[in-house]
Amino acid sequence: MARIDINCDMGESFGNWTMGRDDEVMPYITSANVAGGYHGGDPHVMRETVRLAAEHDVGVGVHPGLPDKMGFGRRKMDATPEEVRDYVTYQLGALRAFCDQYGVTFQHVKPHGAMYSMLSESPEHARAVMEGILDVDEDLIYLATDMNIYEVAQEYDDLDAVFEGYVDLEYNPDRSLIVEQEKQARDPDLVADRLVSIATDGTVEAANGEVIEVPADSICIHGDTPNVVEILETVHSRMDEHGIELAPLHEIV
């Protein structure tokens, strides 16, 4: 029986500023990537988000970002591997404390935005971060957004890594993603088809019609897609029809 995790970025509000619809999305996902207070989030938001995840029995991971709130962690910066590792360790620890507060298992790490890009482009940075994770907690799972990073993670016997696929964006044939400027609504049926295809065959149709391999055990859903709740409902019922089971990352690895 096919099993898959659905992950979503969460807890990206900050102070008086709200982002995303965490309350509405949380019931439909199995893993939450919670911002660690650098690109988004703050201690109050983090605690509330972990509390909400606990309520819905959702696995919690940290979504660490670069120290660039003004740029929402989306601008690469000339930080050394050690600096990036320390940023991850800091945010990871902070979030883990809130998980302890609610008795939630702290499950995974998924770098955000430009930090992810930096790790993807520089194996040296990726290794520094992964070694830092292993130093802190060997049970953590690395949620890998692309193959560059996934392959670096394979170098570490002790590090569990899961590759994630995307279904509310289109793939290029080379498995890169076509990211739109403005978030737009997506056809829920098309999204659900893609998820079923990845969960059962490990493949999906790229934008040009070519069928490509996406060997993913987790699906990333964008919480800021305008019709995200409708999409998630459709996805859930389609998964039921196909007998695909939802499971958080830590039950999959």
Place this chain on the structure above:
Amino acid sequence: MARIDINCDMGESFGNWTMGRDDEVMPYITSANVAGGYHGGDPHVMRETVRLAAEHDVGVGVHPGLPDKMGFGRRKMDATPEEVRDYVTYQLGALRAFCDQYGVTFQHVKPHGAMYSMLSESPEHARAVMEGILDVDEDLIYLATDMNIYEVAQEYDDLDAVFEGYVDLEYNPDRSLIVEQEKQARDPDLVADRLVSIATDGTVEAANGEVIEVPADSICIHGDTPNVVEILETVHSRMDEHGIELAPLHEIV
């Protein structure tokens, strides 16, 4: 045989700005209160400070501050008990991750500056923080700077608390401290006398000559006293003479 801990605030540098002489002081203390990145410190400074503490077998605790770097966490602010608790949890978790990285036991919590004052003045704030600490890790020790806070800590059976005394400042008869504007050098012998008096009798002479009770199991040393290293050397040799044993907080409670 008398035993006492010596604690000192550490890791208060930030980015390119240096504060304190952690390298020189660390060999003489048994517990380091490490800034958590809010009033001072950053992930790199925290990691380096924990590494240094590990090298000298010094117990590590978090020294959480208010989110006010420009004011070095020395300005009280109208934050709710919940907000302050979440700030402590965040910084506590962040520092604990660096302790895990170096295999160091994470030992205690000692709030900094205006956060300490807020907890001292508001038992509601103090309770929120202490309950937060217990939620995260019941083994943590609360290092109490004054009796107000120490007494709140006594309300919690599960919370170990240690009262700290001061020897490089003068006490008023009511056990409040006389804080100077400019840091000045102190007479090492006078400081050492006070430490011996607290460690052996639980008393010290106040500024007006009155002998007051200071039932402390830990002594706070200010790392920014100009002749701090000379003071610490004198203190150590005097302790040897009097057979007073140095021990980190977690061996004392």
Place this chain on the structure above:
Amino acid sequence: MARIDINCDMGESFGNWTMGRDDEVMPYITSANVAGGYHGGDPHVMRETVRLAAEHDVGVGVHPGLPDKMGFGRRKMDATPEEVRDYVTYQLGALRAFCDQYGVTFQHVKPHGAMYSMLSESPEHARAVMEGILDVDEDLIYLATDMNIYEVAQEYDDLDAVFEGYVDLEYNPDRSLIVEQEKQARDPDLVADRLVSIATDGTVEAANGEVIEVPADSICIHGDTPNVVEILETVHSRMDEHGIELAPLHEIV
């Protein structure tokens, strides 16, 4: 002929986080209080807001806040009069540069949130800020949110001050405001009635039915009231009916 200014807080978005509906509200107001980058706003948001104000010929002022983005500048802090003055000078200058960029007259100063409360409660803080404003630019107008501050401003011959009234909140008989927890829609007709009453008689009906004096030359509208645009449309047509002229602050003093 009665003349009145309508002011609204603007430019409180930050980085990727949006707040308010500046685009929709700007066409209806005459003075914009633009956040200076401390409690809200950033250089990009400030420039865009000034550009928008220029487009609609709206007078621009700075809305300086305390350095507390996480608390949106709503938490009082123990800052000295000099510190608060310097925060105002800094933000004032920053915003003025964007006004120069678009050839817009920089018109006024209206402190935000907890900074306003601190000035209201401490004449010493209010004087420091006002003297700082006069040192930088004697043509600036102080937009006074309550009588405490308005009276301090009267001490300075060189400082123009305007008192502002509120129409989308209810007054207590002592001219304090009843602030709700959750922003709720307001009856546009009731709001318009109040504005007409203040503009023509300098009075308004308090929550208990008592008629109180509100000698205001400017009306503050809250941009986050859910039906703010509807309110502003009603206000505008009611002003037309009563022959009340809209004018920015600098045409009124």
Place this chain on the structure above:
Amino acid sequence: MARIDINCDMGESFGNWTMGRDDEVMPYITSANVAGGYHGGDPHVMRETVRLAAEHDVGVGVHPGLPDKMGFGRRKMDATPEEVRDYVTYQLGALRAFCDQYGVTFQHVKPHGAMYSMLSESPEHARAVMEGILDVDEDLIYLATDMNIYEVAQEYDDLDAVFEGYVDLEYNPDRSLIVEQEKQARDPDLVADRLVSIATDGTVEAANGEVIEVPADSICIHGDTPNVVEILETVHSRMDEHGIELAPLHEIV
């Protein structure tokens, strides 16, 4: 008669953290590049630095940095030309307000660290910043650290630009600088010789002995060179011997 300006970065302290020896250096220089609160400085530090410059009749300019306090503005980041321009405008305006407070002429702009590098490498970024400066105040002088930037500045008829030379570091033959890891003391006579050579001939000897052209009207002195005061005293007396006159930037252009 040869005339030259001596400029130095100033006001890079932050909150409770001190950097540099502004008090000791200010008497010897003619132009101060004052940090704008992003990579270093804060409103209090900025005001104090401007006050000190006013006392010594030193020309004041802004030394704007990237929004990266943790990295002291030394890490390049993927910011757009518009973003960088807005950061400069913001900091420029903020500093100008403090100049107004003390009646000091606001004289020039010299980008700091990684922002300087970004402008040097990307003419598009340099142009955005220069056009922003011209939009705010056509009297400002651009202090150019290298030829790339100096040449972009020449594209603007309205923009005065001054090229600066270095004498407490060694040049490579291609006019790039050899920057050491650890700041070390410099031979005051050698530094003074270089300054005289630049001021009188527009040339200096590079590290390999080759004589290169450095057509500078301003000399940058590093305030963190351990023996900076001794260097400045030697430089001043050597300038007297050679009849080289000191003058702030705005008297030179």
